[in-house]
Amino acid sequence: MVRWSADRGLQARMLLTMFLLAAVYLIFINVIMAMGVGIQGVVLIMGVFLFIQYFYSDKIALASVGARIVSESEAPELHELVGRLCAIAGLPKPGIAIVRTDVPNAFATGRSQSSSVVAVTTGLLRRLDKSELEAVLAHELSHIKNRDVAVMTIASFLSTVASVIVQNIFFLGDRRDRESGSLIAVWIVSLVVWIVSFILIRALSRYREFSADRGSAIITGRPSALVSALMKISGTMARIPKEDLRRVEGMNAFFIIPTGAIANLLSTHPPIEARIAALERLEREIL
């Protein structure tokens, strides 16, 4: 039995991000209240809206990509795989859905562990072998176990409110506000909150991905299976050349790999290389 040490660094970064996010939100609420602008209505409406979204998000997400829930008789092997992983992870078995597209992908949805659905695309099923598929499913189950849908919905609530204010500022507030010019100040504050919280939420999302990768490695006991799945999905495997070294020697082509610091800051998922490096550290830990 392998004993997995907790990734303290990751936990610390996640906590710091959540703390900063909470701080930004607190400042936001205080500033808005101090200005005495009537946006309570907006918050209330958005609250109701997000509450509904929270309860229907799984259905919305599944319907928007055309995922179809499959029964045990339709996809016995997939059900068997998920069932076994759930037994190991101590989770109730989620629903399973298949999306008909050749893009290799998978996602998990649902606000609670019991109402979750794991969806995979036909492209993913076609490309991955059994152990790689298992690793990807375990990654999605880790998202369910970590309650990532709930965490991210709550984390983005006030950010969404700020974005609504930024976009609809001049339909809000009463006449007095509009004439006093304080609406402009609210607009600026909301814009700043929106941008800062957006970056923080994306960071949080990336940490949750690392965490789910780790969860997958712990459930399956094979970090390398997720590494090779990630490589296949991202096409890294296909980048390993087949042309003989002696044939290409002398061409000495330049290789330019773009490194997008800004792109990294704004993406929901960490770069594949970073995820693979983290998994490779785990692999060395267990060998």
Place this chain on the structure above:
Amino acid sequence: MGFIDFILGSTKLPQPKSERLFAIATARVTLEAKLGLKPTGSAAICIKPLESSTYERTRAEIEDLLRLGSRETGTAYRIENDSYGYMWVVLTDPEFEDLVSGVHMVVGSLTDSGLGQQLLCAVYPFSNGFKVYWIFSFKLGAYYPFVPSREKPRSERDSALELRLRSVMAEELPIEKDVERWYPIWEMPL
């Protein structure tokens, strides 16, 4: 590259980066302990084709060197040419340490006689029922794994296993980061 070279254009080839070649000596223990991969008892150096007079001189030099060296360690050697016109110096010795020092000796003497730029790669094969090659590129100054697939050993490679080898060995071997440069060498003479 100096400023003058930058302005006028340089024809100098980069010097071989062989400092990190030695890493295989310690990595070998991990390869066996974690993956059951044992050295096959041979290693090779691949040298780019030379013009014929230099070629003969180099070949004679290497042979002299190996003859002297093998007297001490008992390392057997042979020199072969492949279909690409490359010269292969293949060393055979049951002691892995002697193989590693043999490879170093050849690399060192070629570099000393100004032929370092002709060095293409050094290869250390390992086996666990199937062959795994660690190729050291002198251009990159790093190793990378090459595993011919069991079904089609002449044209297909087992990339999944290669990537796993990278995961396991990343801390002990200097491994080339860019997988696009992991060029295979098909049908090696060892």
